[in-house]
Amino acid sequence: MDYNRIQAVHFEKKSGTGLYPVDRFGPESAKRARAFHQSFPEYRPTPLVRLDALAKELGVGAICVKDESYRFGLNAFKVLGGSYTIGSYIAGKLGVDIADLPYGKLVSPEIRENIGEITFVTATDGNHGRGIAWTANRLNQKSVVYMPKGSAKERLDNILALGADASITDLNYDDAVRLAKEGEDKNGWVLVQDTAWDGYEEIPAKIMEGYTTMAVEITEQLAGEKPTHVFLQAGVGAMAGAICGYFAALYGDADRPVITVVEPDKADCIFCTAKANDGRLHFVTGDLDSIMAGLCCGEPCSIAWNVLRDHADHFISMPDYAAAEGMRILGNPLANDKRIISGESGAATAGFVAEVLRNPALYELKDKIGLNSESKILLISTEGDTDRENYRRIVWDGLHPSYQA
Numbered sequence: 539m540d541y542n543r544i545q546a547v548h549f550e551k552k553s554g555t556g557l558y559p560v561d562r563f564g565p566e567s568a569k570r571a572r573a574f575h576q577s578f579p580e581y582r583p584t585p586l587v588r589l590d591a592l593a594k595e596l597g598v599g600a601i602c603v604k605d606e607s608y609r610f611g612l613n614a615f616k617v618l619g620g621s622y623t624i625g626s627y628i629a630g631k632l633g634v635d636i637a638d639l640p641y642g643k644l645v646s647p648e649i650r651e652n653i654g655e656i657t658f659v660t661a662t663d664g665n666h667g668r669g670i671a672w673t674a675n676r677l678n679q680k681s682v683v684y685m686p687k688g689s690a691k692e693r694l695d696n697i698l699a700l701g702a703d704a705s706i707t708d709l710n711y712d713d714a715v716r717l718a719k720e721g722e723d724k725n726g727w728v729l730v731q732d733t734a735w736d737g738y739e740e741i742p743a744k745i746m747e748g749y750t751t752m753a754v755e756i757t758e759q760l761a762g763e764k765p766t767h768v769f770l771q772a773g774v775g776a777m778a779g780a781i782c783g784y785f786a787a788l789y790g791d792a793d794r795p796v797i798t799v800v801e802p803d804k805a806d807c808i809f810c811t812a813k814a815n816d817g818r819l820h821f822v823t824g825d826l827d828s829i830m831a832g833l834c835c836g837e838p839c840s841i842a843w844n845v846l847r848d849h850a851d852h853f854i855s856m857p858d859y860a861a862a863e864g865m866r867i868l869g870n871p872l873a874n875d876k877r878i879i880s881g882e883s884g885a886a887t888a889g890f891v892a893e894v895l896r897n898p899a900l901y902e903l904k905d906k907i908g909l910n911s912e913s914k915i916l917l918i919s920t921e922g923d924t925d926r927e928n929y930r931r932i933v934w935d936g937l938h939p940s941y942q943a
């Protein structure tokens with residue numbers, strides 16, 4: 539169905555024993571990831587901000603936004619995945635449990651000596667690579683980071699500042715991933731990629747486990763209150779799959795919140811896969827040109843898709859203007875609501891929720907998702923202003939080269 543340039547695919551809720559297992563992302567496993575992150579000196583739970591005035595204005599019961607701009611001073615959630623994976627990789631090499639390898643031990647000279655020099659390689663729009671570079675830097679190890687063409691200079695500079703051998707390539711995201719894979723094959727580097735494909739699943743699954751630290755914090759911050767609707771933005775879908783999996787495991791599928799996955803229409807590979815629903819992954823190719831740089835991925839993460847296929851309800855493909863709207867709404871709070879600086883990918887779900895609740899052309903979609911005055915909405919602002927120039931251009935001027943209102 540086409541709703542005013544926003545497209546949606548709806549899945550019937552599934553039940554039974556044959557669903558893709560989500561234990562790996564459930565509360566027990568998530569607590570292990572959180573315990574690891576807790577051992578970092580800069581660990582603090584990121585704020586869960588209640589936007590009561592916005593909820594009232596939009597006619598819903600509650601809107602809570604997890605603000606990941608506060609994560610480890612890195613302005614995005616992504617480091618949770620990379621750090622947990624590198625920690626787990628080193629634990630595996632040493633033959634110890636990750637629970638016995640907290641930060642203090644991990645960065646010790648003895649461990650460095652024991653494992654020798656490792657080069658971690660990855661492809662990234664910015665946030666994931668920054669997390670890998672940051673972790674490698676802390677461990678006194680090396681990192682190589684490939685960025686797709688058109689990546690923001692500020693994002694590159696942030697990665698270079700962490701000592702990575704980083705560059706902006708002439709490739710789109712998915713081809714940059716292939717280049718990183720070549721680095722592993724030819725040079726013996728360790729590929730830490732935040733997407734899975736046939737034969738490359740263990741590391742991305744660990745990255746997804748790392749993301750569930752956010753979900754553990756959210757559960758604690760909600761203190762027993764259950765969201766009715768969770769909106770998750772997707773690039774390759776690993777973050778959405780991990781958080782969706784967590785809630786499906788926590789509440790069980792019968793009682794879990796309604797899960798909606800949101801993507802830019804220029805890189806809507808999860809949406810296309812859901813739309814076809816033919817047992818195959820569907821790719822989007824070309825420049826993947828959206829302001830939502832973190833979501834500009836054309837090939838879904840296979841594990842994430844398996845989770846989302848069986849445990850998510852709605853799949854949205856939307857134009858850039860909706861994300862820009864989300865950035866402005868979060869950055870300009872009503873009444874006593876707290877300001878959230880949310881970047882293009884971070885604000886995608888807030889923008890979609892605002893559109894679906896405010897735009898009369900989308901009322902049918904609003905009903906289909908089941909949003910009403912009782913709804914308790916959970917969003918994750920996955921990044922702050924990681925590209926400050928574009929942030930200002932969008933929030934101040936409402937302009938971007940690829941922005942078409």
Ligand SMILES: Cc1ncc(COP(=O)(O)O)c(C=O)c1O
Pocket residue numbers: 614615616663665666732771772773774775776777778832833835883884920921
């Ligand atoms: C800020 C931000 N939000 C969301 C995502 C989406 O995560 P995933 O690629 O796991 O779907 C990314 C990915 O890089 C990101 O950088």
